[in-house]
Structures are given as C-alpha cells and as structure tokens.
Amino acid sequence: MKATNDLSRPVGLGAGASASAGALAAAAPAGQPVRTRARGEGLLAGLAAARSDFHHGLLAVVMAAVLGTGACASTSPPAASGSSGAALGRSAASAAPATTATMAGARCHDGRCTCRTGGRDDVETAPPDADHKRFEIRVGAEGGDATLDSPTLGRFSVGAGGGEACFYVDVLPGTHHIVTFVAHEGRPTAGLSPSLRVAEYGPKGPYWYDVVAVHCAGAGGKCTREAADAWGAEARSRKRGRIDPCGSAVVTRLGWETSGGTGDREGGFFRDFTVSFEMEVKRFATQFAPGSTECVPK
Numbered sequence: 001m002k003a004t005n006d007l008s009r010p011v012g013l014g015a016g017a018s019a020s021a022g023a024l025a026a027a028a029p030a031g032q033p034v035r036t037r038a039r040g041e042g043l044l045a046g047l048a049a050a051r052s053d054f055h056h057g058l059l060a061v062v063m064a065a066v067l068g069t070g071a072c073a074s075t076s077p078p079a080a081s082g083s084s085g086a087a088l089g090r091s092a093a094s095a096a097p098a099t100t101a102t103m104a105g106a107r108c109h110d111g112r113c114t115c116r117t118g119g120r121d122d123v124e125t126a127p128p129d130a131d132h133k134r135f136e137i138r139v140g141a142e143g144g145d146a147t148l149d150s151p152t153l154g155r156f157s158v159g160a161g162g163g164e165a166c167f168y169v170d171v172l173p174g175t176h177h178i179v180t181f182v183a184h185e186g187r188p189t190a191g192l193s194p195s196l197r198v199a200e201y202g203p204k205g206p207y208w209y210d211v212v213a214v215h216c217a218g219a220g221g222k223c224t225r226e227a228a229d230a231w232g233a234e235a236r237s238r239k240r241g242r243i244d245p246c247g248s249a250v251v252t253r254l255g256w257e258t259s260g261g262t263g264d265r266e267g268g269f270f271r272d273f274t275v276s277f278e279m280e281v282k283r284f285a286t287q288f289a290p291g292s293t294e295c296v297p298k
Contacts, residue, residue: 101167
C-alpha cells in the first residue's frame, strides 16, 4: 500500500524534519555546530508528522472502501429476489396452453382454442377447405405437464395446473406424421394422470372420429405399470389402426415407455409417461357415422 511505502523511506526525508533542522541551523552562531538535542527533536517531529500522514491516509482508504462497498450494494438488486421472481413468472406462464402450429377454425382466437363439447357443438362453423382435413388435439396431465410434439404437425403443450387444452389444425390428405406425447409429474413422487385424444372432423355429419386416445390412471388415479399395460391392451384392439374405423387417419407403431417411478411404498407411481406413434392421413373423404358397420372389415 502507499502508506507502507511511506514508512519505508528514511526518516530524514520527512517534511517536518527538514524544516526543523533548517530553522535550527539558521539560528545558531556562525561556526557553532547545531546541538544534537535540537537535531533529535527535529527528527522526532518529522516521524510524528509522517505517522500522522499515514494514519490520515489509512483512514481515507478505509472510508473510501466502506463507502464504495455501500454504493455497490445500494445500486445492485438482490440476486436471489430477482431469480425467484423470474422463476415464478416462468412457472405461471408455463401453465397456459402453447403451440407452434397455426390454429384453424372459429373455435380458436389468438392461438387459444375453446374445446368442443361432444354431441352438442360438433359443427365447425368455419370448416376446412376442400384441400384439408381438420383434426382436434387434446393434451393434458392431471398433476403435471404434457406436450405433443411432431416435426410436421407442430408442438402442443400445457403446463402443470393448466388442465386439458384443445388445439385445432388443418392437415393435408396423403401425409404421414411422426408423433410423440410426453407427460411429467409436477411434484416428485406425486405421480400424474396423462391424457391425449386426437379426433378427425367429418363435414358430412358433421361427425368427429376418434383416432387415438391415451390414458393411464391406476391406483389413486395415477399412472402405474398396471394402468399402462391395461391401456396398451386396449389400444391393440383397435380396427384399421384407429379407434373409429370410419375415420381416414391410420395409426401405426404405437408404443409407450417411462423412465420409471417411485417404490412400492409410494404406490409405484410413474414420474413420466411417453407415447409415440405414426399417423397417416388417407386421401379418401369420410362419409359414414362413427362406428357404422359399413366401416368394419368383413
């Protein structure tokens, strides 16, 4: 430090010592040496002045450091508070339905859609044009979040606490789509109950044809190995690769997986549930009512 460097200099270089020695030399008679005591007093005065300078300098440095630290603290908001606020903002925003796809029909406005009530408001007041087919996608996970992702259809998600969300999209006939549905529990060991439904609109009815339905609810309404196996057996029983044989969308390569779950003492709940499948939209136009015998293979 500068104060330490000052103390390392010879005492005779002190400003007080030089002034005292000069004054004594001027007052002595010519040819008479300056008295040793006076010279010693001058040196002591210089040392005292140097120490005084050091203490004042040290005090100034300490005060500057303290004040400087205080200034930094007052102008910087607490990091933890800001981080918590951002995390809460993200958590609240993630619960709302979100999608990367372009929504279709009168049920959707500004990227949000109102779910239809089956059997009561099946008519699409703004139906798809002749070159497209309309599909309804419903995703949800009680106790967690859920997302349906497809490179061709888009991404459709709802966060924990968001309930079931509906999306309506127009799809070109003669197209093939790879689909992955993933749901995660919202709290560790709490489990979840995932749900996914895809349906196709039939303008001639108007009708809605169920294409695929995913559900896994076992003990306590949570997804377990037993519940997943039961849903898998049900899915394998579908006709023509779809729930309703009168629709034009065919589902293949349907399967599920999970990264595991809790032990038996927590009920064996899955922490996540993933379903993947491929969907082909055939070119023919639908015409029969859902479940009609004309659509069942002979």
